[in-house]
Amino acid sequence: MNYLIHLLIYFDIYVIVALSLNLIVGYCGMLSLAHAAFYAVGGYAYALLALKLGCGFLPAIGIAAVICALLSLAVSLPAWRLKGDFFVLASLAVQALIFSLIYNWSDANAALGTWQNLTNGPFGIPGIPKAEIAGLRFARPTSFIWLATALAVACAFIVWRLKKSPWGRVLVSMREDELAARSLGKNTRLLKVQAIAIASGLVAFAGALYAAHVSYLDPSSASLDESILMLSMVIVGGVGNFRGPIIGALVLIALPELLRFAHLPDAIAANLRLGIYGLLLVLMMHFRPQGLAGEYRLS
Amino acid sequence: MQKDATSKLTPFVQILLNGLISGSAIALVAVAFQMVYLPTRVFFIGLAGIYSLTPYLLLFAAKAGAPLAVGIPLALAASVFVALACEWLNHARLARKGASDGAHLISSLGIYIVLVQLIAIFWGNDTKSLHIGLDSTVHFSGSVLTGSQLLMACVAAALLLGVLAILRASSIGLRLRALADNPTQFALFGFDVDAHRLIAFAFAGAFAAASSLLTAYDLGFDPYTGLHAVLLAVVAVIIGGRHSFAGPAIGGLLLGLVRAQVVWHLSARWQEAVTSGVLALFLLLRPHGLFGKKTRIEATA
Numbered sequence: 001m002n003y004l005i006h007l008l009i010y011f012d013i014y015v016i017v018a019l020s021l022n023l024i025v026g027y028c029g030m031l032s033l034a035h036a037a038f039y040a041v042g043g044y045a046y047a048l049l050a051l052k053l054g055c056g057f058l059p060a061i062g063i064a065a066v067i068c069a070l071l072s073l074a075v076s077l078p079a080w081r082l083k084g085d086f087f088v089l090a091s092l093a094v095q096a097l098i099f100s101l102i103y104n105w106s107d108a109n110a111a112l113g114t115w116q117n118l119t120n121g122p123f124g125i126p127g128i129p130k131a132e133i134a135g136l137r138f139a140r141p142t143s144f145i146w147l148a149t150a151l152a153v154a155c156a157f158i159v160w161r162l163k164k165s166p167w168g169r170v171l172v173s174m175r176e177d178e179l180a181a182r183s184l185g186k187n188t189r190l191l192k193v194q195a196i197a198i199a200s201g202l203v204a205f206a207g208a209l210y211a212a213h214v215s216y217l218d219p220s221s222a223s224l225d226e227s228i229l230m231l232s233m234v235i236v237g238g239v240g241n242f243r244g245p246i247i248g249a250l251v252l253i254a255l256p257e258l259l260r261f262a263h264l265p266d267a268i269a270a271n272l273r274l275g276i277y278g279l280l281l282v283l284m285m286h287f288r289p290q291g292l293a294g295e296y297r298l299s
Numbered sequence: 300m301q302k303d304a305t306s307k308l309t310p311f312v313q314i315l316l317n318g319l320i321s322g323s324a325i326a327l328v329a330v331a332f333q334m335v336y337l338p339t340r341v342f343f344i345g346l347a348g349i350y351s352l353t354p355y356l357l358l359f360a361a362k363a364g365a366p367l368a369v370g371i372p373l374a375l376a377a378s379v380f381v382a383l384a385c386e387w388l389n390h391a392r393l394a395r396k397g398a399s400d401g402a403h404l405i406s407s408l409g410i411y412i413v414l415v416q417l418i419a420i421f422w423g424n425d426t427k428s429l430h431i432g433l434d435s436t437v438h439f440s441g442s443v444l445t446g447s448q449l450l451m452a453c454v455a456a457a458l459l460l461g462v463l464a465i466l467r468a469s470s471i472g473l474r475l476r477a478l479a480d481n482p483t484q485f486a487l488f489g490f491d492v493d494a495h496r497l498i499a500f501a502f503a504g505a506f507a508a509a510s511s512l513l514t515a516y517d518l519g520f521d522p523y524t525g526l527h528a529v530l531l532a533v534v535a536v537i538i539g540g541r542h543s544f545a546g547p548a549i550g551g552l553l554l555g556l557v558r559a560q561v562v563w564h565l566s567a568r569w570q571e572a573v574t575s576g577v578l579a580l581f582l583l584l585r586p587h588g589l590f591g592k593k594t595r596i597e598a599t600a
Contacts, residue, residue, distance in 0.1 A: 031401060031404070031405075074579075077583070078579070078582055078583060081582075081583070081586060082582060082586065084400050084401070085342040085400055085404055086537075086582065086586070088342075088404060089533060089537070089578070089582070090578075090579065090582050092530065093575040093578045093579050093582070094575070094579075096530075096571055096572075096574075096575045097571075097572055097575040097576065097579070099571075100568075100569070100571045100572040100575070101572065103568075104568050104569065104572070224526070228408065228412065231405075235405060268420045271416040271419040271420045272416065272420065274412055274416045275412065275413050275416030275417065275420070277409075277412060278408075278409040278410070278411070278412025278413040278416065279409065279413050280409070281405050281406060281408060281409030281412070282389065282406045282409035282410060282413070284405075285393065285398065285402040285403075285405055285406040285409070286389075286392065286393065286406070289398065289399075289402055
């Protein structure tokens with residue numbers, strides 16, 4: 001039972017990730033590899049705020065979301081001038097930069113959480129406090145799942161409202177033809193900045209949930225592998241609509257668990273899982289470029 | 300006085316030489332990447348998988364008892380074969396369907412992931428080395444170079460000058476440049492686009508494999524070296540200019556010099572941060588690179 005609850009918590013976290021990444025990939029039409037970096041920044045922000053300043057869960061994830069939204073300018077400003085492959089590259093540079101900051105912002109002689117040793121480098125942050133809202137502690141997985149599900153539903157609601165709003169329709173028109181949208185007087189630069197900031201703010205929630213659930217965070221959550229996993233979710237599930245990313249998150253969370261029952265040797269299980277993600281990406285591009293349930297083909 | 304000046308100069312020359320040599324390894328991969336990118340517009344991340352694979356192939360051949368003189372050509376040939384397979388099984392088919400640049404990029408990323416995970420499954424994740432014991436050293440006007448660094452410098456210089464000469468002077472070079480310029484018109488003149496794309500992929504595979512073997516001989520290798528090498532190469536392409544074949548080579552050398560300076564002045568652990576910073580600066584301020592033509596964003600996308 002506990003195993004199933006852990007899986008559901010991960011599913012909640014990755015639903016937030018996939019839905020927020022869908023805002024960038026599916027509605028702006030840009031592939032971003034920097035999403036894991038914002039996810040990790042959200043997690044680290046929550047961890048440090050809760051550990052060092054004793055912030056409650058809600059204020060801490062609020063501040064984490066604001067930090068990520070501000071940092072997302074590093075991705076959205078290049079998006080003013082870059083499209084296609086070269087935007088992917090710029091987002092990869094942001095990912096590498098943030099990963100390298102998290103990995104290197106450490107000093108063995110200073111205490112964790114000071115300016116000299118903000119992230120504790122490769123050793124990560126242990127003992128992150130469990131989530132606490134108004135005196136209620138979500139310490140056990142059975143209670144934490146309610147918080148995770150509530151947050152996932154809230155994020156899904158935000159994305160759904162945005163999609164239905166006039167703002168969401170302008171976003172789609174920009175994806176289809178940016179020049180036409182601009183000629184109709186729409187400020188597409190501001191639109192990209194807003195969409196990427198909202199997506200990065202939302203993924204900060206997912207990062208904070210992960211940090212509060214596992215109680216330990218290290219730089220690997222900002223790694224390129226993590227970004228590739230997130231991108232695979234939206235590409236396998238499909239982008240441009242609401243159910244695609246959710247199906248993608250479900251498939252990519254469930255697949256490795258099914259492999260677990262195949263009794264593979266432990267040494268190769270992790271590699272085999274990643275290899276299958278890679279193979280899925282290739283096959284998807286050949287046979288179903290819009291993903292399992294998507295409605296937009298990547299350009 | 301004289302001695303003081305030399306002792307101040309020596310680390311400078313040493314850092315310069317180290318930078319140029321590591322830069323030449325980047326330049327080789329950058330030219331390999333550009334050989335595919337310019338004629339076919341495929342963002343060939345799968346190259347990183349080939350780069351990772353080559354030293355393992357040599358190790359495999361060596362363990363099977365083949366001498367280096369047989370093992371190296373075999374490893375190079377197998378790498379070229381994998382590059383051709385990437386085009387033949389994946390990119391050519393996608394291109395025939397009129398797939399988007401994004402589809403090529405994602406499938407190429409998928410190929411990279413599959414290759415690297417296969418390597419990890421067959422040979423493990425740990426760092427391996429191609430030679431045992433200390434390298435021989437060569438003293439060069441007060442600086443010290445290892446034998447493998449010298450080998451790297453000579454082979455890289457020969458290959459880079461060779462391929463630039465081929466591109467400039469031979470008819471196959473002219474045809475590849477024509478394909479890069481305008482694939483549709485190239486086809487209309489009756490040239491075989493598919494065959495020329497295969498040639499471009501073969502060149503890329505050979506260059507990446509050569510750079511990979513040289514670096515592996517110097518520093519050792521693990522399954523994840525490839526992506527790092529290709530990312531550096533793409534940064535070199537952006538620095539040098541994405542519309543020229545010579546630009547990436549010069550961009551690679553410059554990037555090597557900058558990274559060597561970072562090691563000297565800051566610390567090796569900030570190399571990646573500075574590299575990303577350089578990339579961001581170029582993308583924002585000079586997206587066409589040092590030697591590229593300036594084009595409108597709508598025309599390049």
